[in-house]
Amino acid sequence: MDFCRIAPDVKLGQNVLLHAFVNLYGCVIGDNTKIGTFVEIQKGVSIGRNCKISSHSFICEGVKIKNNVFVGHNVTFINDKFPLSINADGSMKNDNDWNVITTIIENDVSIGSGTTILCGVNIGKGALIGAGAVVTKDIPSNEIWAGNPARFLRKVSK
Numbered sequence: 001m002d003f004c005r006i007a008p009d010v011k012l013g014q015n016v017l018l019h020a021f022v023n024l025y026g027c028v029i030g031d032n033t034k035i036g037t038f039v040e041i042q043k044g045v046s047i048g049r050n051c052k053i054s055s056h057s058f059i060c061e062g063v064k065i066k067n068n069v070f071v072g073h074n075v076t077f078i079n080d081k082f083p084l085s086i087n088a089d090g091s092m093k094n095d096n097d098w099n100v101i102t103t104i105i106e107n108d109v110s111i112g113s114g115t116t117i118l119c120g121v122n123i124g125k126g127a128l129i130g131a132g133a134v135v136t137k138d139i140p141s142n143e144i145w146a147g148n149p150a151r152f153l154r155k156v157s158k
Helices: none
Strands: 063-065 103-105 143-146 151-155
Touching: none
Parallel strands: 063 103
Antiparallel strands: 143 151
16 A cells, blocks of 8 residues: 555455555545545545456545446546635635535446536446536436446447
């Protein structure tokens, strides 16, 4: 765990593998999950068992990732639809000036590298998101979506 910053409030499951330059605080990471280099996982995030979070990914407050999920390289989650740095009166915003919008990633999902996932979406069980997609709405279970904005391509064939 060279050059990792793991806050004391992080809950790590058994056999979690952390690579260098990881920043974790206030989150829960399930058993057997692997976290790649240069990943940040913020407070309130939960990541299930047997997940792989690839390098350079950003998982912000409000994201719930269930079990057996693959997150490709450089995946970014968003938790605010209209981000601003200041309030109407010109004062700097703080934690009390906004509400986190939850995003849920169900079991067995694969998210391709370079994907951006906007807040408030649910990605259904077994879905596959193509690399570089911008997910702006819910993705049903067992479907493949790709593009900007992400659109339905076909059902997952088993």
